[in-house]
Amino acid sequence: MVFEYAPAPESRAIVDIKPSYGLFVNGEFVDAHGPSFKSISPSTEEVLAEVAEADEADVDLAVKAARRAHSRVWGQMPGRERAKYLFRIARIIQERGRELAVLESIDNGKPIKETRDVDVPIAAAHFFYYAGWADKLEYSGHGTGSIGVAGQVIPWNFPLLMLSWKIAPALACGNTVVLKPAETTPLTALLFAEICQQADLPPGVVNIVTGAGETGRAVVSHPDVDKVAFTGSTEVGKAIARAVAGSDKRVTLELGGKAANIVFDDAPLDQAVEGIVNGIFFNQGHVCCAGSRLLVQESVADEVLARLRRRMRTLRVGDPLDKNTDVGAINSAEQLAKIRALSEIGEQEGAERWSAPCELPDHGFWFPPTIFTGVTQAHRIAREEIFGPVLSVLTFRTPSEAIEKANNTPYGLSAGVWTEKGSRILKMANALRAGVVWANTFNKFDPSSPFGGYKESGYGREGGRHGLEAYLR
Amino acid sequence: MVTSTATAAASSGHDWGDVAASDASLRRFLHGLPGVDQVGAEARAAGLGTRSIKTTAKAFALDLAIRMVDLTTLEGQDTPGKVRALCAKAIRPDPSDPTCPSTAAVCVYSDLVATAKEALGSSGVHVASVATAFPSGRAALDVKLADTRDAVAAGADEVDMVIDRGAFLAGRYLEVFEEIEAVRAASGPAHLKVILETGELQTYDNVRRASWLAMMAGANFIKTSTGKVQPAATLPVTLVMLEAVRDYREQTGRMIGVKPAGGIRTSKDAIKYLVMVNEVAGPDWLDPDWFRFGASTLLNDLLMQRTKMQTGRYSGPDYFTLD
Numbered sequence: 192m193v194f195e196y197a198p199a200p201e202s203r204a205i206v207d208i209k210p211s212y213g214l215f216v217n218g219e220f221v222d223a224h225g226p227s228f229k230s231i232s233p234s235t236e237e238v239l240a241e242v243a244e245a246d247e248a249d250v251d252l253a254v255k256a257a258r259r260a261h262s263r264v265w266g267q268m269p270g271r272e273r274a275k276y277l278f279r280i281a282r283i284i285q286e287r288g289r290e291l292a293v294l295e296s297i298d299n300g301k302p303i304k305e306t307r308d309v310d311v312p313i314a315a316a317h318f319f320y321y322a323g324w325a326d327k328l329e330y331s332g333h334g335t336g337s338i339g340v341a342g343q344v345i346p347w348n349f350p351l352l353m354l355s356w357k358i359a360p361a362l363a364c365g366n367t368v369v370l371k372p373a374e375t376t377p378l379t380a381l382l383f384a385e386i387c388q389q390a391d392l393p394p395g396v397v398n399i400v401t402g403a404g405e406t407g408r409a410v411v412s413h414p415d416v417d418k419v420a421f422t423g424s425t426e427v428g429k430a431i432a433r434a435v436a437g438s439d440k441r442v443t444l445e446l447g448g449k450a451a452n453i454v455f456d457d458a459p460l461d462q463a464v465e466g467i468v469n470g471i472f473f474n475q476g477h478v479c480c481a482g483s484r485l486l487v488q489e490s491v492a493d494e495v496l497a498r499l500r501r502r503m504r505t506l507r508v509g510d511p512l513d514k515n516t517d518v519g520a521i522n523s524a525e526q527l528a529k530i531r532a533l534s535e536i537g538e539q540e541g542a543e544r545w546s547a548p549c550e551l552p553d554h555g556f557w558f559p560p561t562i563f564t565g566v567t568q569a570h571r572i573a574r575e576e577i578f579g580p581v582l583s584v585l586t587f588r589t590p591s592e593a594i595e596k597a598n599n600t601p602y603g604l605s606a607g608v609w610t611e612k613g614s615r616i617l618k619m620a621n622a623l624r625a626g627v628v629w630a631n632t633f634n635k636f637d638p639s640s641p642f643g644g645y646k647e648s649g650y651g652r653e654g655g656r657h658g659l660e661a662y663l664r
Numbered sequence: 665m666v667t668s669t670a671t672a673a674a675s676s677g678h679d680w681g682d683v684a685a686s687d688a689s690l691r692r693f694l695h696g697l698p699g700v701d702q703v704g705a706e707a708r709a710a711g712l713g714t715r716s717i718k719t720t721a722k723a724f725a726l727d728l729a730i731r732m733v734d735l736t737t738l739e740g741q742d743t744p745g746k747v748r749a750l751c752a753k754a755i756r757p758d759p760s761d762p763t764c765p766s767t768a769a770v771c772v773y774s775d776l777v778a779t780a781k782e783a784l785g786s787s788g789v790h791v792a793s794v795a796t797a798f799p800s801g802r803a804a805l806d807v808k809l810a811d812t813r814d815a816v817a818a819g820a821d822e823v824d825m826v827i828d829r830g831a832f833l834a835g836r837y838l839e840v841f842e843e844i845e846a847v848r849a850a851s852g853p854a855h856l857k858v859i860l861e862t863g864e865l866q867t868y869d870n871v872r873r874a875s876w877l878a879m880m881a882g883a884n885f886i887k888t889s890t891g892k893v894q895p896a897a898t899l900p901v902t903l904v905m906l907e908a909v910r911d912y913r914e915q916t917g918r919m920i921g922v923k924p925a926g927g928i929r930t931s932k933d934a935i936k937y938l939v940m941v942n943e944v945a946g947p948d949w950l951d952p953d954w955f956r957f958g959a960s961t962l963l964n965d966l967l968m969q970r971t972k973m974q975t976g977r978y979s980g981p982d983y984f985t986l987d
Contacts, residue, residue: 194721194725194728194938194950196715196716197719198718199716304714458698459698459700459701461700461705462705462708465708466704514716515715515716611701631703631704632703
């Protein structure tokens with residue numbers, strides 16, 4: 192007896208995608224000097240909209256608008272007045288939640304289940320959380336004065352959520368922002384610009400400039416930007432650090448990761464398998480804190496892998512707008528090529544590849560959920576960030592070996608520990624050099640919890656009271 | 665103790681060696697099963713609950729759910745008349761639609777089994793009887809066995825027994841094990857469903873252990889609840905039990921059924937359970953032989969939704985028979 196789930200697509204009708212978009216500067220949509228580029232849907236390769244590309248002059252206008260707004264309006268405004276705007280934005284995000292979720296799913300390729308249940312609710316929660324801080328900054332321990340203009344560059348993996356991580360604390364502390372969304376996923380940031388208009392946010396407090404690497408460079412190296420915040424690859428993060436070196440710009444960087452998800456033999460195995468799946472296949476593995484290295488104790492390795500393969504067979508890969516889809520499309524052709532290349536290297540280096548059997552759509556960018564077994568620390572797939580639905584499985588025999596292997600990476604963003612023994616959790620959390628350690632869970636985010644990395648995973652913290660530090664003096 | 669091991673091997677068809685030799689050995693085995701993380705299990709159950717089952721899939725699920733219902737009346741006020749009415753409904757849930765399937769069984773107290781058996785005749789709908797001092801299970805073993813034999817003698821196809829929760833919580837696992845074995849033997853050809861009363865066991869770890877204990881002692885089905893204790897069936901409890909039967913088959917080759925009972929009232933809920941069966945235990949369990957709903961009001965909601973699917977109109981509760 193086969194229980195086939197009929198297609199259950201979320202309607203696109205709620206979303207109104209315009210044929211073309213300008214830049215959002217000083218509270219208005221304006222044309223850019225540069226050419227435009229296309230944003231496509233990664234699940235169908237359909238062109239969604241033409242988006243303006245900001246050049247240096249456009250960025251300069253946006254920074255000037257932000258500076259004016261900071262010195263004349265936003266920087267002067269009492270915290271409790273700023274809070275009202277942030278609460279209003281948070282509520283509008285909730286009210287327009289379905290619209291944002293559908294648009295994010297179309298533009299990014301991630302399943303509607305995740306945009307609906309994760310991206311949009313947590314984005315709203317960040318605005319609510321930092322709205323609450325706006326009139327209580329004297330209790331933050333980081334000062335009460337704003338920094339000025341923040342130049343913020345965000346990635347394509349959680350477009351709206353990363354926007355809220357950046358904009359909410361900046362605005363709560365009295366700063367104004369120039370934000371550049373990723374070139375493959377600009378549409379929800381542009382919808383957020385409409386939300387700023389709807390919330391009557393004073394012009395210039397939030398400016399959105401779209402474009403690719405050059406635009407981002409113009410934002411972070413603009414001389415009148417006081418604070419740079421970046422989330423993205425370690426490679427670009429290093430370039431930004433070099434660009435701002437010697438200036439008095441403040442910088443926070445949230446970069447790559449190669450997190451170890453450590454499963455001990457006394458773990459709750461069924462939940463550990465869920466955690467492994469969530470750790471690496473959530474958002475197609477396009478997660479900087481993804482649990483991309485599974486470290487499993489040798490004594491239960493076969494059992495855990497058998498359970499994992501069985502679970503992976505039930506993952507539903509396909510149309511991101513189908514409410515039953517678990518794994519959506521890879522964000523871009525470029526990213527797909529990178530995932531394929533590293534997977535081939537994994538095979539060449541002798542690791543054994545297994546993919547969940549699934550039919551992939553003909554159009555768009557797709558990669559099946561995949562695990563590599565027989566991986567060692569020396570393999571490139573155990574060291575480099577793949578940023579896709581690809582898990583490298585390693586084994587260990589003792590807790591100290593697990594710690595050694597987990598820490599033996601240039602990154603240090605997150606880690607997971609699975610065991611029923613509380614004392615072991617605490618010991619591991621102390622020993623792991625990672626910004627976030629999850630115990631018996633994975634990929635859990637909350638606005639009150641700080642997030643950030645060790646080593647090449649960056650510096651600075653976002654979220655919680657710690658997240659205020661970067662935006663206060 | 666030696667005899668109990670031998671019987672265990674006979675009744676569950678798998679050699680458990682010395683596992684059932686003593687409370688201590690049972691404790692070692694049951695407490696050696698992987699733990700259940702409460703937060704994780706509840707999150708998984710909630711996640712499966714967000715599956716969107718529409719159109720053809722919904723029609724399939726509704727008919728399957730009707731075929732899985734153990735239509736139940738377990739009240740002090742039950743009478744032969746009431747049971748006969750229930751049996752008529754079980755055979756033909758929707759009198760106006762001959763394509764509507766029958767339910768799996770009718771579930772009654774043992775004194776009403778004969779009435780139910782006569783009313784159901786050769787319809788193929790089974791008679792299930794609760795037994796063993798249902799719902800508390802507080803009686804001497806010989807009383808429980810006599811209750812079971814009465815039910816089977818009156819024609820029960822299935823026996824729904826309750827475990828001794830007091831003994832289980834006190835760690836007297838062997839006592840629970842041997843009691844299930846004894847009832848298994850007294851049930852003869854009837855299928856044995858073992859009610860864990862998960863609302864009294866409280867923790868998911870206990871649910872997993874009790875599930876294994878019952879399966880090893882010879883249960884054909886493991887069942888969540890009597891319906892007399894709150895909470896009765898929940899999605900996470902059923903998840904843990906589905907994982908148990910899945911793992912048990914993997915280890916022994918023997919398939920055990922699962923029956924959530926109590927508190928499942930809407931089609932939407934029933935479909936969530938079927939999604940969970942499909943994705944956790946696997947499609948082999950999507951059959952009335954391996955999954956049942958212990959319910960009474962659920963059936964009418966399934967029928968209303970079924971009619972809505974066929975006609976596009978939603979008729980009120982007065983268009984369906986009350987039982």
